[in-house]
Amino acid sequence: MVKITLDGVLQDVEEGLRLRDLAPDEALAAQINGTAVGLSAPVEDYAEIRWLTFADEKGREIFWHSSSHLMAHAVKKLFPRARLAIGPAIDEGFYYDFEVDAPFSDKDLEKIESEMHKLTSQALPIRRRIFPKAKLEHYYRFSGEDLKLELLAEITDEDVSVYEQDEFLDLCRGPHLDDTSKIGAFKLLSVAGAYWRGDENRQMLQRIYGISFPSRQELEDYLRRLEEAKASDHRILNRKLELFDIYEDVGPGLVLWKPKGTILRKVITDFWTTEHLKRGYQLVTSPHIARAELWKISGHYDYYKENMFFTSIEDHEYAIKPMNCPGHMMLYQSTKHSYRELPIRYAELGTVYRNERSGVVQGLLRVRGFTIDDAHIFCTPEQAPSEVSDVLDLCLFTIDAFGYKEIKVELSLWDPQKPEKYAGTPEKWGHAQQVLEQVLADKGVPFKRMDGEAAFYGPKIDIKLLDALGRPWQASTIQFDFNLPERFGLIYVAEDGAEHEVRVIHRAVLGSMERFIGGLIEFYMGNFPLWLAPYQVAVLTVTDASKEYGAEVATELIDTGIRTVTDFSSEKIGAKIRKFENEKVPYMLVLGEREVKEGTVTLRRHRVGDMGSFSLPDVIRRLKKEIKQRR
C-alpha cells in the first residue's frame, strides 16, 4: 500500500497504480505535489494529487496543447513533406506552425479536420518517452525536420522527452492527455503566415489556429460567442452609429470624424481637460510639423525614421510629428528652471502621424493619424513617486469614469543583463523601476511583471483594455524617459545651487482618442451612457398636429444643453421609434395630441420602452442628473 493525498484527503491505495486507474472521467491530467503530469504517471508514496480538468487553466492548456499535436499528426499524415515548427496552447485554443511547399487553403483545413476526427475516433494512446538527445537528433536529421533540429540544438539536457501517438512523434516537454479520444470537439479556425521564431528575416511558416473542447456543446457555445463578439466590433456598430469613416481615397488608417463622432470626441476632450486642469496640468500646443533637426536632437530621426512622414519646405527637410515629446521638451528647455517650479506638467491632445505598416492598420484601433492625450511631467527624482502615484490615480479614475471594470496592468522592466542596450544609468533605472513597482503595490493594483520588455529609454506601466474579441489594446501608459532629458539637456537648479538633470515622466491616460473610442464603442456595444451619447434625446411627433409643440420642446432641450435630434416626418410613430432604437439614442420623447393638450412629454428609454408621461422640466432634471452621474 502507498499513502497519497487525493483532493486533499489522505488515503491508502494499492502499489503499482497509475494515475489513470484512480482518475475520474473529467480528469485530463493531474498535479502531483504541484507539478502537472499526464495520467500515465505512476502513483508514488506520499504523492499529493489534484486532478486537472477543463475548468482549470492548466487543464485547458494541456488539452489545447494535445489538440495542437493532434492537428500536427493529421497534417503529417496528409502532407508528409510538411516540416514541424512549434505548436503551443494559447489563451483560447492552439496553433501549430508548419513549413510547407504550398500554403494551406480552406479546403486543406477541412481535410485536416476530418483526418483529426479519424485520429480521435481511434483513441490513440499518447505516450511520453525519453530519448537520448543524440538519438533524436539522428531521427530528425533522417526525417528532414530541420526546424525541430534547430529547437533540439538549444536543449542542453542529455535526455529529452517526446510524445508519441501512433506513428507521430513530437519533441515536447508535456504533459499531455492520455489518449486522442479525450479531444471531443474541435474546429480549425484560420490559416495565417507566421515568421519562424517571430523573426521577419526568417522564413514564413504556415500557422493553423484551432479551438477544441471536451464536448460538442461547448464548442458550439464558443463559436456562437465568437459570432456575437463580431457583432460588437466597432467597425460594424459604426454603420448604425455613424461616428467616423475611413475612405480608400483619403488613405488607409486616416479617420474622418463625422458630426456624431466629433461630438463624442468633444465630450471626452472636455472631461479630459477638466480633470487635467484640476490636477495641476498646463495645456500646451505644438505644431504638426517640425524641422528634421528637432527630430535629430530627439533621436527619432535616427531610430524612428521608418515610421515618420517627411516633407520639405524651401529646401529644408521637415517631419510630420509622430510624437509630441520633442515639442514639450523644447518648451521646457527654453527657460531655466528652479526646483521651486517643479513639477511642471505639460499636457496636449496632440495629433500625430505614423507610417504604420500597411498590414497592421485596423479600424480605429490601429491608424496612421491619431490624437494622443499626451503629457510630460518634469520633476525631481524625489518628486517621482508622488507624481507616478497621481498619474496612476488619474488613469484609474478615468477608466472607472468610462465604466470599465476589468483592466490588465503590465510593468515593463529592463533586462539587467544588457545595461548597454538602454539610455540612462543603472541608478536611474533602479530608482524608476522601484518607484513604479512601489506605486502599483501601494495601490493594490494587480500587475504582470514583464522583464526585459521596457523600451530602451525607460521602464513603464501599461494599462490595457479588451476589444470585442478579447484582444488587449493599450490605453494608459506611464513611462520614464531617460533619453530625452539627456538629448535636450533638460536641467533644473536645485537647492544646492547646482544644475541637475530633470526626470521626465511621459504618460497618456486614454492612449489615443481613436483607439479609446474604438474600445468604448465595443465596450458599450454602441449603447453609450447618456453623458457620452452623441444624441441624448430624440423628439418624435405622432402626427403633424404636434409638430409645433415638438419644436418648442426641442428648443428647450437644446437651450439647456441637451444634445437633441428631432423627427417630425410623416412616418408612423413605430417606424420612428425603430429608427432611433437602431441608432441607439438613449431617450425618446413621444409627442402626440395628448401631450400637446396636457403640456407633457412621454419618455421612452432605449432598450427599455415606455416610461410614462412627465412634465418637460422633470425630464430635463432627470437627464441632467443622469449626465452628471455618468451612467
Place this chain on the structure above:
RNA sequence: GCCGACGUAGCUCAGUGGUAGAGCAACGCUUUCGUAAAGCGUAGGUCGGUGGUUCGAAUCCACUCGUCGGCUCCA
C-alpha cells in the same frame, strides 16, 4: 512589409463566360397614424482600379489599390 481570404447600389447580399438583380436606405406621391418597419412609384452600379485572354469578362489570368484574419510592430 510578409502569409491567407475577400472586394457587385449608401448598407446586407444574390448572380461562375452570353443584355447587372433583391431587400433595406434615399427621393416623389398617397397616408396623419400612440411605442421596433404604412402603400405605390422613381432613381441609383464603367461589378475596387489597370492591363490581358476571348466573338463576348462581374465571372478566367496578371499586376495594383483597399478591407478582413494572422505574423511583425504599436497609442
